[in-house]
Amino acid sequence: MSPAEENAIRSSARNGWLLSLPALVVLALAASGPLLIVVYYSFLTANDTGGVIRQFSTEGWRAIFLSYDIFEDRYTLADAHLTIFWRSVWLSLATTALTFVIGFPTAWFIATRPARQRAMWLFLITIPFWTNLLIRTFAINEVIRNEGILNTTLIWLGVITEPLRIVYTETAVLIGMTYVYLPLMVLPLYATIERFDMRLLEAAYDLYASRWTTLRRVILPIVKPGIIAGSILVFVPSLGAYVTPRILGGGKKMMIGNFIELQFLQGRNWPLGAALSVLLLVIVTAALLVYVKVANRDRSQGHG
């Protein structure tokens, strides 16, 4: 390689960095950088009036799982916290499962439409996807609340006499999260099903496979990367959900996101809130790394 070429490559790389720099500075100051402060705060001592005292302590981390009993002078398992974690995890898993059960047939339906119609159906999925989460949560709340459309219709039809009390229960949060995160499941599933070779179905049916066997033994294994991608894309925001459980859970059925808020905005225990944030971040990052790995493998295996 001639020195001139080498210089050109070097200056191209330098210009690349210089052009990206302004964006990186803003991101470092107002997005990634402050995350480090959260790690630092998780190792400080809580101030009873809110905020922190700059003194090293692991109390914030310990408080995630243990609470101190002043009367017996010993640590006991923090049941209230564990209830919230457990609720967050199972609601997120249940949301993922429900969005899959509804989302898979939907994605399949879109992918098997004639090419001209497909764009229209996809657009119908993307509109809710980009619509304000708050508005969508609010809209589903209108439907399921005690005097909402669901109850008034059911009473009018004579199916029930007393309104179903759905809001402020875990069921309400589950319905709400399934509703708001459904597009996140459909879009990656659609992307993999669209590349699915329908001739494989012919082959399966020629070999006397039933529809169910074909679904289980041919379709699902091949679209697995899409299933994993969709599941993670739904699971991750569900686990960190804040708006939906706040509105539909009504402060009683808190999830981790709301619990973190409680530690900060109500000024309860900042180091605990910081430790919880770091923990949430670690879990989410781990899930996303799996996603990236699967997505890369999918891409390298993809043909056409």
Next chain:
Amino acid sequence: MAERGFEISRLPGFATVAIAAFVILYLPIVTLVIYSFNASNSVAVWGGFSLHWYGDAWANQAVKDATVRSLIIGVSASVLSTTLATLAALGTTRRRAYRGQTLIYVMINQPLMVPEVVTAVALMIFFGIIKVATGYQGLGYLIAAHTAFCIPFAYLPIRARLESMDLALETAAADLYATPWATFRRVTLPLLAPGIMAGAMLSFVISLDDVVITEFVKSGGQDTLPTYMLGQLRRAFTPEVNAISTMLLGVTVVLLTAFFLLTRKKD
């Protein structure tokens, strides 16, 4: 009579579930829009068509202030993030892969990966320290936060547009003795314009819709439309929020349609 053909890709029940899914997705939103025009005070009872909730929202000073604030933040964040994202997209495409390029990608996309509530907490602590140190309490913090999380949304369509652009046109301009700056301004920028417009619209929609980060970062009396709505939901329910939601929804749908038209691949 011809029998209905054995459709190879049809799976029993799938179409039914799919249609049900579309109905479930749209029914609540459509209901919300319809009932924002309800004359009656109750959500469940239809009392005829009326615009009085829109009138109420418009007469409410808090709503007016929140709207203005949302627009100031949205426009500033959209302009700033699109400018920064355009530069970054120019710096990360159409050149030989260089050291640190992956790091740049990761940093740009990082806001998409961190749970919003974690970023919100981090910014609340960090900006809180700056607020105490400088005494500045203005909208600058919200604009900075919105600019940062809008950057990846602005970056994606601009980068996609750059990657699909034909380098030959710029080479031709250079061959005709155009200076690099003239080539950029007269050839690259006009070709890139639809991508930039798309990025600006997307980041405006994202900024306009943000609840969580705004809720944590705002100082007292700095409600935007979404945080105002969240505050109202905590209190008694008012159909006024329906009216505000419908207006926000309208803005989103118009901008998204424009976005899709701008980024649509030419057949």
